[in-house]
Amino acid sequence: MPWRELEHSADIRLEIEAETIEELVTESAKALYDASEESQLAPHLPGVQGEISLRGQEEDIPALLVLWMNELLFFLQTTHRVFLPRKVSINPATGDLAVSGKWVPSSSAGSRVKAVTYGGLELETQPRLTLRVILDV
Amino acid sequence: MDIEIRRKDPVRCLIPEKTMEGMRVPGLLYADGRILSQVESDPVLQQVVNVACLPGITGYSFAMPDMHWGYGFPIGGVAAFSEKEGVVSPGGVGYDISCGVRLHVCGFDESALGPVLPSLLDALFSSIPSGVGAGGMTSLKGRMLDGVLEGGARWAIRNGFGEQEDLERIEHGGCLDAADPEAVSLRAKERGKDQLGSLGSGNHFLEVQRVDEIFDPFLARSFGLEPGRVAVMVHCGSRGLGHQVCDDFIRRLSRAVSHYGITIPDRQLCCAPIDSPEGRDYLAAMQSAANFAMANRQVIASGVRDVFSSFFPGEPLRLLYDVSHNMAHMEKHSYGGKTERFCVHRKGATKALPPGHPELPGIYSKTGQPVIIPGSMGTASYVLAGAKGAEECFCSTCHGAGRVMSRSAALKANDGNVLAKNLEEKGILVRAASMRTLGEEAPESYKDVDLVVDVVERAGLCRKVARLTPLAVVKG
Numbered sequence: 156m157p158w159r160e161l162e163h164s165a166d167i168r169l170e171i172e173a174e175t176i177e178e179l180v181t182e183s184a185k186a187l188y189d190a191s192e193e194s195q196l197a198p199h200l201p202g203v204q205g206e207i208s209l210r211g212q213e214e215d216i217p218a219l220l221v222l223w224m225n226e227l228l229f230f231l232q233t234t235h236r237v238f239l240p241r242k243v244s245i246n247p248a249t250g251d252l253a254v255s256g257k258w259v260p261s262s263s264a265g266s267r268v269k270a271v272t273y274g275g276l277e278l279e280t281q282p283r284l285t286l287r288v289i290l291d292v
Numbered sequence: 293m294d295i296e297i298r299r300k301d302p303v304r305c306l307i308p309e310k311t312m313e314g315m316r317v318p319g320l321l322y323a324d325g326r327i328l329s330q331v332e333s334d335p336v337l338q339q340v341v342n343v344a345c346l347p348g349i350t351g352y353s354f355a356m357p358d359m360h361w362g363y364g365f366p367i368g369g370v371a372a373f374s375e376k377e378g379v380v381s382p383g384g385v386g387y388d389i390s391c392g393v394r395l396h397v398c399g400f401d402e403s404a405l406g407p408v409l410p411s412l413l414d415a416l417f418s419s420i421p422s423g424v425g426a427g428g429m430t431s432l433k434g435r436m437l438d439g440v441l442e443g444g445a446r447w448a449i450r451n452g453f454g455e456q457e458d459l460e461r462i463e464h465g466g467c468l469d470a471a472d473p474e475a476v477s478l479r480a481k482e483r484g485k486d487q488l489g490s491l492g493s494g495n496h497f498l499e500v501q502r503v504d505e506i507f508d509p510f511l512a513r514s515f516g517l518e519p520g521r522v523a524v525m526v527h528c529g530s531r532g533l534g535h536q537v538c539d540d541f542i543r544r545l546s547r548a549v550s551h552y553g554i555t556i557p558d559r560q561l562c563c564a565p566i567d568s569p570e571g572r573d574y575l576a577a578m579q580s581a582a583n584f585a586m587a588n589r590q591v592i593a594s595g596v597r598d599v600f601s602s603f604f605p606g607e608p609l610r611l612l613y614d615v616s617h618n619m620a621h622m623e624k625h626s627y628g629g630k631t632e633r634f635c636v637h638r639k640g641a642t643k644a645l646p647p648g649h650p651e652l653p654g655i656y657s658k659t660g661q662p663v664i665i666p667g668s669m670g671t672a673s674y675v676l677a678g679a680k681g682a683e684e685c686f687c688s689t690c691h692g693a694g695r696v697m698s699r700s701a702a703l704k705a706n707d708g709n710v711l712a713k714n715l716e717e718k719g720i721l722v723r724a725a726s727m728r729t730l731g732e733e734a735p736e737s738y739k740d741v742d743l744v745v746d747v748v749e750r751a752g753l754c755r756k757v758a759r760l761t762p763l764a765v766v767k768g
Contacts, residue, residue, distance in 0.1 A: 164334065164360050165367065165695045192728075218546070218559070225539055232425070232532055233482050265425015267493055267729070270387045270535045273542060274363030274560040275335070289363060291387050291535070292494055292699070 158186035167268070167290040168275070172283050176216065177243040179284050180223060180254060184240055187224045190290055191266035193237055200239070202259035207238060209252045217278040219250055220286055224271040235261040267292050295337045297321070297328070303751045307341060307353075314345040314555065320352035320685070322751050326743055327357045330696055339366040342557045346371070347565075348378025350634060351627055354685045356641050357747040358694030358739060362386065364560025367640035367695075370688040373566065375622065375633040379554065380571045381563035382541040382578070384637030386618040389537060389578055390585035391496075391529030393664045394462075394614035395675065395760075396593060397515075398522040398600070399607050402502040402763065405522060408603055413500070413721050413764040415599045420498055420592055422491040422768040423725025428531075428588075429489025429595055437485050438473040444583030445614070448590035453489075454597075460653040462586060462614040463643065471583050472576035476533070477540050480577075484533025484584055489591035493729055493768040496528040497666075498596065500764040501673060507756040511677050514659045515612055517758045524600075524609065525673055525760070526592050527666045528768075529618065530585035537581045541574045566622075566635050575620070582619060589614055612675070613662035617642045617691035623651075625686050636686045644678035644689040644754050663754055665745060666692050669722065669767065670715050670735035673760045674745050681752025689753040690745070693738035706734040715765075724767040733767065 158171040171186045173179035207226055213219040230236055240256040270291040277287040298306045300320075305328060307319030319340040323331070331337065336359050343365055344353035350372050359368030364383030373379055405412070421427060432440060440447045445466025448454055459466045473481075491498060503521040506512045517523075530537075545562040548570045549555075556562060564570035597609045620637040627634070645652050645661040652661055660678040667673040671693065682689060697705075708727030711734055715722050724730040748754045 160700050162698050162701075164698055165362070167699065212543075222543070229479060229483070229536070235425075263424065265423075267424050267726075269494070269532070270539055272363045272387070272560060273546070273562075274383070274558065276559060291363070 157182050161287065163289060166292050169288055169290065171286045174283060176245055176247065176284060179220065179286060180243045180245065180252065181240045183220050183224055183286060184227055184238065187227055187268065187271065188237060191231060191268045192263055194262045200259045202239065202257035205238070205258045206253060206255045211250045213250050216247055217276045217286065218273065219252055221271050221273055221276060221288065223252060228266060228268060228271060231261055231266050237261050293338065295341060303747050307337065312341050314557070315341060317344050317349050317352050319344055319355065321355045321359070322357050322747055324747055327747060330739060331359055335361045336366045339364065340369065342561060343369060343371050345557055346373065346379055346381065346561065346563060347554060348373040350374050354688065356690040357744045358640065358690045358692055360694045360696070362639060364558050365637065365639045368690065369639045370637065370641045370685050372625065372634040372636045372686045375566055375635065378566055378635055379563035380566050380574055380620055380635050381561055381637065382538050382545060382574060383560040383562065384639055385538070385578060385620050386639045387535045387538045388529035388618055389534035390582035390616040391618045392585060392589065392614060392616035393525060393527045393666050394589050394593060395612045395664045396524045396596065396609040397517060397612050398609055400522060400604065401520040402522055405763065409764055410721060412599065412603050413723055413766070415602070416498060416596065417723035417766050419599050420491060420595050420766060421489065422766055424493045426490045426492070426725070428487045429591055432485045432488055437481055440488060440587045441473040441476060441580035441583050442471055443467055444586040445590040448587045453591045453594035458590065458611045460655060461611045463616060466586050466590065468579035468582050470576060471579040473580055475573045475577035476537060476580045480533045480536035480540065483536045484531060487531040487533065488588055489595065490531060491528045491592065491766070491768045492531050493726065495733055496768045497669070498766040499525045499762045501525055501760040501762050503758050504672065504761040505759040507758065511659050511755065511757045515662055515675060515757060516610060517675060523760055524596055525664070525666060526589055526596070528588060528592065530581045531588065533584050534581040537577045541577065545570055545574065578620065582616060585616065586614065613664060615642050615664055623686070634686065638688055640691045641688050642691045643687055644682040645687050646678045646680045646682060649687070663689055665690060665741065667741040668693055668733060668735045668738040669762060669765050670718065670720055671741055674741065675757045675760070676745065676754035677757050679752055679755050682754065685753065689748045693741040693744055695737055696739050697737040699732040702734050702737040703728065703731045706731040720762050721764040722767060730767055
């Protein structure tokens with residue numbers, strides 16, 4: 156898995172790695188679901204095609220990734236659905252993110268993750284894209 | 293960055309103002325040597341420094357002895373901002389807005405529980421929703437949610453959840469009048485509409501306890517606490533609604549900082565002037581979420597009372613007090629020779645009003661405010677009373693034990709099932725929605741609450757009244 160949990164005394168601090176920003180969007184979704192103890196992540200699962208679109212709401216990539224993860228969390232908590240990304244389109248200049256993929260029913264009753272935070276948010280670009288983010292549980 | 297810590301007295305340490313460029317006040321840590329040794333290498337100290345950089349901060353950037361790493365502001369942090377030049381920050385309140393604790397005291401002793409305790413615990417576990425994704429005891433349709441956001445615990449009592457006399461035993465009479473449901477997003481309402489009357493997960497709990505030790509007989513009598521007496525503690529907050537309000541306003545206020553020319557060392561410290569559109573909207577939404585939290589605890593307590601009355605008919609479950617420990621309030625304080633209004637942020641810190649304080653309800657005007665300090669399963673909880681010395685930190689004190697061990701480390705060290713068995717051998721029954729959460733919340737994940745309480749008493753912030761130990765725990 157291209158993500159791992161780092162030490163944090165109260166919550167979950169994740170380090171997520173990827174080669175491209177598009178891959179980072181996909182991996183951050185998987186990492187969030189994994190932290191939420193969600194197991195419905197197999198790509199062959201039947202589901203409903205859909206798209207999540209976030210347009211110009213954040214001015215930098217780390218904040219856009221937090222917004223993306225919080226978007227997934229909102230749907231997980233309120234509709235009990237998991238979104239499996241298939242194609243990611245991102246424009247860092249405008250802060251637009253569009254992700255097409257598949258909605259599948261959640262395997263869990265809810266999410267132990269309550270929020271994706273901006274605290275200690277970091278994005279390194281060398282040698283690989285590495286996002287560090289803290290999840291409130 | 294190396295952070296210099298100067299010991300001021302046995303329970304106070306200073307972080308000098310020159311530690312980092314941009315600091316407007318020093319940091320003040322309430323810590324003895326044992327507490328300090330647990331946080332010396334923790335990012336919490338940098339967070340104390342960062343908060344000291346915010347506009348309008350007055351006195352110190354305070355950290356209580358239960359301090360630990362939070363988001364932006366430290367958990368255990370207290371910061372007061374002048375009404376004229378200061379700011380309000382969602383990060384200074386936290387995600388679980390108005391997370392708090394209440395204590396109900398029974399009219400009978402532990403001996404009366406006898407063999408019914410396991411059945412009582414089972415009944416509480418099945419009646420009070422807990423754990424990840426748990427729906428509440430009541431579903432709010434249409435405008436009902438706005439009624440909760442406006443009315444707080446008053447709404448709950450109007451709708452049959454509790455007794456009128458409860459209200460004077462809840463901070464602010466159970467309702468913050470400046471709340472405005474219009475300031476709360478539809479997303480936040482969507483997350484909250486099915487959660488009223490639920491504990492949630494994480495460190496939230498419901499405990500049946502016994503009064504184990506009395507430290508101040510006069511105050512204990514005034515609070516109705518006697519050795520052996522059974523009590524019930526509830527710890528929870530505003531659930532998903534509060535989290536969404538915090539997230540909404542962190543995003544909005546992140547954009548506001550550049551508009552107002554505010555420099556912040558951490559995005560989670562985003563803020564806006566108190567008297568700005570963003571600041572006013574946040575205060576209105578945050579107070580709405582706090583009303584939801586107070587209503588939530590009131591509804592849960594009503595469920596607890598129903599369960600107890602089926603086992604002990606006619607026995608009241610009197611509310612001692614309900615306090616929040618994640619809030620920001622506009623308060624009048626005398627500080628540095630001047631009396632002004634401040635926006636006092638307490639994130640993982642509790643208000644602690646001393647005897648005679650004008651905000652106190654009549655029943656506690658002579659004793660000082662009851663302060664409820666929850667421990668962790670298997671360790672004690674405390675009832676304290678606000679003392680004069682708390683004026684030094686805008687009438688504040690600690691909120692609990694404070695974590696010292698990561699969740700993953702706690703989980704490696706503790707299997708939830710084994711932990712439950714070990715606690716049972718110590719005479720503490722546990723019912724948990726998640727064995728994983730139980731392992732993560734093992735008692736050794738937290739500082740020693742006895743040490744934490746010892747520091748706030750030695751610092752003069754509070755007086756110890758009573759110590760309570762758990763008999764049975766419902767864990768989210």
